[in-house]
Amino acid sequence: MSGLKIATIGGGSSYTPELVEGFIKRYEELPIKELWLVDIPAGEEKLKIVGALAKRMVEKAGVPIEIHLTLDRRAALANADFVTTQFRVGQLDARAKDERIPLKYGVIGQETNGPGGLFKGLRTIPVILEICKEMEELCPNAWLVNFTNPAGMVTEAVLRYSNIKKVVGLCNVPIGMRMGVAKMLEVEPERVWIDFAGLNHMVYGLNVYLDGKVITEELIDRLTSAESGITMKNIVDMGWNKEFIKALKILPCPYHRYYYQTSKMLEHELEAAEKEGTRAEVVKQVEAELFEMYKDPELNVKPPQLEKRGGAFYSDAACSLITSIYNDKRDIQPVNTINNGAIASIPADSAIEINCVITKDGPKPIAIGDLPVPVRGLVQQIKSFERVAAEAAVTGDYGTALLAMTINPLVPSDEVAQKILDEMLEAHKEYLPQFQLAHIHG
Structure with missing residues (x-):
């Protein structure tokens, strides 16, 4: 082979420098010849800024990776070996609506959970399925590595509604948890191991090991103090209730706070939205500062400020995954993939997030x-929500969308669900053509 071609959809993302850094670092074992960064016209300015930085990074590192910038997705996909997706339909303005509208009804407004997660899925799934169709035609043997949120629901939709079987969903939560545990224990991350299983943003650490020895119980003891440090930049650390977390006996992920500490998290969100704005509004500020930095012609490395963005380790996870598939490494990484019986209480054909052996034929769940x-029940409930939401995204059926919204555990009743649904369908209508069409046909 004369080197690999990788297409990154949403190439103008502020995360791209981390991806480029990861590819540079692994060049010896992952010989990338062409990296195509593709975006839409609305993202063109950002694409040019990030693309110029990517070119400076590659030049500084002295690796022969050609960086191509384009608004032509088909050109980027043609004969690609790997396709990575990191796009946001409607950009951060759409996310701000996902966060603000539910709050009016006393419901958590969050990017991937509750009504916000539903609407991000409804906007994203039709686009990812279009990309899958183009991949079938232009790069049928390529792997699709998706880190567009909600990653679990998106992976579910690709498995169910496209012919692409070579798909892996990625999230930075498991790596963040491992890093958080290592920091708490003041040891190197390599010494910590966690048995992950569950769904995206609903994953649990069933066992935690230090140097191969099970330390789950001791670790949970330490979690009972506030500011334990195992959270994400975008999720406030409330500490856990001592009796509750000890009885749970397994390590929850930061997103579980929305389900186990709903009223506290809602209160915090309402207050934050009032004072400094929703998370999307805060991120807009962080992004503006990052892009100002990226413009600097002297900058030729990934700036450390990128970690404030909340997506630290994301792209590193993607680079590790791609390297392991390409080199048939058979190492173990937590990813979103088809269950195939790995978790008995979830349908075999559904997407789950779990530790997998990564082979040239893709992830093999453990x-x-x-x-x-x-x-078990909470995970199954969220899986039902993801499946019904994916169906609503594909069909544009109002009733199915209402059902998805109502069965989500963060939404208190069908009445509240309907009010939020109606307002959000109106707010996002330019990105939800399937609902307009279904309405006309209906």
Whole structure:
């Protein structure tokens, strides 16, 4: 082979420098010849800024990776070996609506959970399925590595509604958890191991190991103090209730706070939205500062400020995954993939997030049997929500969207669900053509 071609959709993202850094670092084992960064006209200015920085980074590192910038997705996809997706339909303005509108009804407004997660899925899934169709035609043997949120729901939709089977969903939560545990124990991350299983943003650490020895219980003890440090830049650390977390006996992920500490998190969100704005509005500020920095012609490395963006380790996870598939490494990484019986209480054909052996034929999930009884029901409920939401995204059916919204555990009733649904369908209508069409046909 004369080197690999990688297409990155949403190439104008502020995360791209981390991706480029990851590819540079692994050049010896991942010989990339062409990296195509593709975006839409609305993202063209950002694409040019990030693209110029990517070119300076590659030049500084002295690796022969050609960086191509384009608004032509088909040109980027043609004969690609790997396609990575990191786009946001409607950009941060759409996210701000996802966060603000539910709050009016006393419901958590969050990018990937509750009504916000539903609407991000409804906007994203039709686009990812279009990309899948183009991949079938232009690069049928390529791997699709998706880190567009909600990653679990998007992976579910690709598995169910496209012919692309070579798909892996990626999230930085498991890596963040491992890093958080290492920081808490004041050890190198390599010494920490976690058995991950569940769904995207609903993943649990069933066992935690230090140097191969199980330390789950001791670790949970330490979690009972506030500011334990195992959270994300975008999720406030409330500490956990001592009795609750000890009884749970497994490590929750930061997103579980929305389900186990709903009223506290809602209160915090309402207050934050009032004072400094929703998370999307805060991120807009962070992004503006990052892009100002990226413009500097002297800058030729990834700036450390990127970690404030909340997506630290994302792109590193993607680079590790691609390297392991390409080199048939058979190392173990937590990813979103088809269940195939690895978790007994979830349908075999559904997407799950779990530790997998990464081979040239993709991820092979490590079976865990059943999830512990205390968490099984919540995981199954979220899986039902993801499946119904994916169906709503594909069909544009109002009733199905209402059903998805109502069965989400963060939404209190069908009445509230309908009010939020109606307002959000109106607010996002330019990005939801399937609902307009279904309405006309209906």
